[in-house]
Amino acid sequence: MSENTNIATELETKLGYKKTNFYEKSDEAAIKAAYDYAPGYMKYLDDAKTEREAVTVSIAMAEKEGYIPYTFGMELKVGGKYYYNNRGRNLYLFRVGSEPINNGIRIAAAHIDNPRIDVKQSPLYEDGGMAFFKTRYYGGIRKYQWVTIPLALHGVVVKADGEVVNVVIGEAPSDPVIYINDLLPHLAQDQSAKPLGKAIPAENLNLLLGTRPYPGLEGGNAIRLNILSMLNEKYGITEEDFLSADLSAVPADKARDVGLDRSLIGAYGHDDRVCAYPSMTALFGTDDSTHTSMVILADKEEIGSDGNTGMQCELMTDLIEEITRALGGNFATVKANSKCISSDVTACFDPNFAEVFDRRNVSMLNCGVAMSKYTGHGGKVGTNDAPAEYVAWIRKIMAEAGVIWQAGDMGKTDVGGGGTVAKFIAKHNIETVDLGVPVIAMHAPYEVISKADLYTAHLAFEAFFRA
Ligand code: MN
Ligand code: MN
Numbered sequence: 001m002s003e004n005t006n007i008a009t010e011l012e013t014k015l016g017y018k019k020t021n022f023y024e025k026s027d028e029a030a031i032k033a034a035y036d037y038a039p040g041y042m043k044y045l046d047d048a049k050t051e052r053e054a055v056t057v058s059i060a061m062a063e064k065e066g067y068i069p070y071t072f073g074m075e076l077k078v079g080g081k082y083y084y085n086n087r088g089r090n091l092y093l094f095r096v097g098s099e100p101i102n103n104g105i106r107i108a109a110a111h112i113d114n115p116r117i118d119v120k121q122s123p124l125y126e127d128g129g130m131a132f133f134k135t136r137y138y139g140g141i142r143k144y145q146w147v148t149i150p151l152a153l154h155g156v157v158v159k160a161d162g163e164v165v166n167v168v169i170g171e172a173p174s175d176p177v178i179y180i181n182d183l184l185p186h187l188a189q190d191q192s193a194k195p196l197g198k199a200i201p202a203e204n205l206n207l208l209l210g211t212r213p214y215p216g217l218e219g220g221n222a223i224r225l226n227i228l229s230m231l232n233e234k235y236g237i238t239e240e241d242f243l244s245a246d247l248s249a250v251p252a253d254k255a256r257d258v259g260l261d262r263s264l265i266g267a268y269g270h271d272d273r274v275c276a277y278p279s280m281t282a283l284f285g286t287d288d289s290t291h292t293s294m295v296i297l298a299d300k301e302e303i304g305s306d307g308n309t310g311m312q313c314e315l316m317t318d319l320i321e322e323i324t325r326a327l328g329g330n331f332a333t334v335k336a337n338s339k340c341i342s343s344d345v346t347a348c349f350d351p352n353f354a355e356v357f358d359r360r361n362v363s364m365l366n367c368g369v370a371m372s373k374y375t376g377h378g379g380k381v382g383t384n385d386a387p388a389e390y391v392a393w394i395r396k397i398m399a400e401a402g403v404i405w406q407a408g409d410m411g412k413t414d415v416g417g418g419g420t421v422a423k424f425i426a427k428h429n430i431e432t433v434d435l436g437v438p439v440i441a442m443h444a445p446y447e448v449i450s451k452a453d454l455y456t457a458h459l460a461f462e463a464f465f466r467a
Contacts, residue, residue: 104337111301113141139302282461342422348438363408370408377417401463
């Protein structure tokens, strides 16, 4: 019996594979390093709730590291650090390495848009003594999660003369918040019997803005006019200006430690700031690398990567072409030799919903940043499906750098699925694989991730830029 056990243990050690839990394999110093990494990330979350804010905050971080604005046609220097701000919603950072550009570029691509409630173009109305904004939700939200929580209004209103008015209401402790009503349980008998996806129709996601009439006015329009007059006083805008606005309601909460042991972070927007931020800190931490390296912070991933700030835009290849030209390389060669990590989040095993996961293949909390060889749905539809050779190379560089990481599939094949920007980069003949942090309650107004997994993402991206 005991001899059998010994043989089994020996064989398991020699031939078997299992995930590594960060806390089981890390000393106190490593655990402290993971916890110490978290506050910088949490500040990033609080300061950057929309893609526009993420671009602004990321540029400030990059400029501190010596990055300067890039314009097409510019001369590039070895060791030079540049950023390209695409319309304030999409950012490219790159550092020129000492080796020939024909060796390719190391690219980490994350996205900085996240699910939220966008304001429609003709939004303001009054009904039943309340003023509201009509909305159109953005990305894959579960609508029932967005009612009865404090929301903040973020975005820009662009006047016809081009003046850009920045709006942030609901973030300062003294600010008011806005709100989406739900039904009281006492009268929700019919609503409660509906499937979750149908209980809150999209047209019910109206933002409650106020209830007080314009002083001295009465009638069914006085509250609406009061809101308009307040907005006019504060921002100098009129109702017509909503036609050219990007206004979004996002959760007003700040990032907080979650759990009595503070091992987790709860926040809005982990998907995908939890990959965007470590991609940048890893780039900033690898100035010793000889490779030309790039971080892409993309917009519109949550709605299909369309548009001129999404990853389907040709800007990435335009930039690579320009960099190649400036450094005397061959465009096709540079693409063929480039390597990319599509850094986006994945699902995390949750014992409360164990039935949707394949226990052998799902990412586990605290087992490190997760590589998804494929995403998509059904029979691998809509995925890049990274080749085994590239996955093997990633395994090698992670092992050499001692990074704790895991393989992570999203869920049971027939249950659903999801996609990332990986396929939009791979189609340019660039080796690409998904590597990102597992998230609990992805796309919820308040998502949860592990500090250990966050830190291993930083270490993994550093290993990638250096290897
Ligand atoms: Mn994502
Ligand atoms: Mn997402």
